[in-house]
Amino acid sequence: MGLLQDKVALITGGSRGIGAAIVKRFAEEGAHVAFTYASSSEKANAVAEEASASGTTVKAYKSDASSYEQAEDLCKTVLADFGKVDILINNAGITRDTLMLRMSEEQWDKVIEVNLKSVFNLTKHMLRSMLKNRGGSIINMSSIVGVTGNAGQANYSASKAGIIGFTKSIAKEVGSRNIRCNAVTPGFIATEMTDALDEKVKEAYMTSIPMKKLGEANDVANICVFLGSDMSKYVSGQVVSVCGALNT
Ligand code: NAP
Numbered sequence: 181m182g183l184l185q186d187k188v189a190l191i192t193g194g195s196r197g198i199g200a201a202i203v204k205r206f207a208e209e210g211a212h213v214a215f216t217y218a219s220s221s222e223k224a225n226a227v228a229e230e231a232s233a234s235g236t237t238v239k240a241y242k243s244d245a246s247s248y249e250q251a252e253d254l255c256k257t258v259l260a261d262f263g264k265v266d267i268l269i270n271n272a273g274i275t276r277d278t279l280m281l282r283m284s285e286e287q288w289d290k291v292i293e294v295n296l297k298s299v300f301n302l303t304k305h306m307l308r309s310m311l312k313n314r315g316g317s318i319i320n321m322s323s324i325v326g327v328t329g330n331a332g333q334a335n336y337s338a339s340k341a342g343i344i345g346f347t348k349s350i351a352k353e354v355g356s357r358n359i360r361c362n363a364v365t366p367g368f369i370a371t372e373m374t375d376a377l378d379e380k381v382k383e384a385y386m387t388s389i390p391m392k393k394l395g396e397a398n399d400v401a402n403i404c405v406f407l408g409s410d411m412s413k414y415v416s417g418q419v420v421s422v423c424g425a426l427n428t
Pocket of ligand 1: 192193194195196197198199216217218219220221223243244245246271272273274294321322323324365366367368369370371372373374
């Protein structure tokens with residue numbers, strides 16, 4: 181029996197990177213999984229097919245997490261398709277890196293909308309059903325730079341710091357209703373998001389990571405398995421780092 185046997189998870193941004201690893205690990209642990217993507221239909225279908233080989237139901241939904249209306253429709257559809265959602269993982273995220281003097285209003289707004297407003301959107305539309313079910317686990321994907329800050333990432337760092345404040349507030353607001361809310365702060369994980377970084381930035385990261393290697397998407401997925409499972413039933417309002425001791 182898996183650690184997430186018969187639980188239902190809704191994961192945003194599951195077509196690639198960390199989200200795709202979470203979808204697959206959750207299915208391996210016995211969870212039924214609904215996940216979203218923004219535009220990569222082919223990749224999303226491939227992830228759904230691979231993950232469903234574990235024997236659970238895995239379904240991909242095209243839905244823009246930054247849209248309040250689309251998030252509402254998505255939550256209704258997933259609840260109709262799966263009957264319940266025990267675990268919500270707000271993972272979808274983007275970067276629009278540039279120095280503050282060059283940052284446009286569009287670059288600021290887009291990152292805040294996709295990374296932070298999405299967390300509000302999904303939590304808002306899923307909470308009522310979790311309250312009715314008398315339980316749930318919400319996992320929000322923040323970042324180590326939400327704690328430390330990073331030059332060239334004022335928009336991204338602000339969105340990820342906002343997620344931490346949101347997470348702690350929700351944990352306090354609904355803790356008495358057996359709903360837990362935690363944030364995960366990955367460090368430097370090998371995905372398409374970090375592939376896109378400048379070589380000099382990557383080198384600088386490597387020298388500053390005490391473990392001297394990048395993390396893998398599964399390193400983050402495994403923490404999510406723990407936070408989604410009953411093994412963490414008394415863990416809420418916490419920020420869990422997966423960063424090779426980067427922020428130590
Ligand atoms: P990634 O490889 O770029 O994948 C991003 C995922 O988010 C994709 O599935 C993408 O869908 C989806 N997405 C983007 N915009 C969306 C939207 N508006 N609505 C719904 N889905 C959307 O990123 P990653 O590296 O796996 O990162 C995943 C999360 O971890 C992000 O929140 C990121 O900030 C955080 N994180 C990553 C690192 C790292 O080192 N990689 C470190 C710290 C935190 P499409 O495929 O359709 O575009």
